[in-house]
Amino acid sequence: MSNHVRITEYLDVDLDSEMWCCHKCGAELYSARENYKKGCLLFDRDPRTLYAPATGPRSPIAPNPEWCRYIEFYCPKCAALIEVEVLPPGHPLTWDIQLDLDSLHESASTRGTDE
Numbered sequence: 218m219s220n221h222v223r224i225t226e227y228l229d230v231d232l233d234s235e236m237w238c239c240h241k242c243g244a245e246l247y248s249a250r251e252n253y254k255k256g257c258l259l260f261d262r263d264p265r266t267l268y269a270p271a272t273g274p275r276s277p278i279a280p281n282p283e284w285c286r287y288i289e290f291y292c293p294k295c296a297a298l299i300e301v302e303v304l305p306p307g308h309p310l311t312w313d314i315q316l317d318l319d320s321l322h323e324s325a326s327t328r329g330t331d332e
């Protein structure tokens with residue numbers, strides 16, 4: 218049996234394999250000592266597509282695509298949307314969650330059986 222700990226709505230970490238996993242389907246994404254985004258499918262979305270058609274394809278409220286992009290991160294197995302970040306075009310991916318795996322192992326080993 219795996220030893221999953223929930224980290225976000227759609228991300229778990231498996232303490233046995235030290236892998237990021239999709240919470241929805243359990244697919245292993247990437248090493249938990251690295252950025253989980255490296256194991257996701259990415260979609261570089263033009264922000265203008267998020268505002269159509271209610272305000273039109275050239276909505277004046279949509280961010281300028283030359284200044285920002287919506288980077289969507291999906292589970293490669295079940296296509297669950299794991300994260301979205303807004304970045305300037307060409308910006309490297311951010312590493313937003315860095316786990317202290319040693320502390321997670323320690324707290325898991327001291328956890329009682331009543332959880």
Ligand SMILES: [Zn+2]
Nearest residue numbers: 239242292295
């Ligand atoms: Zn999944």
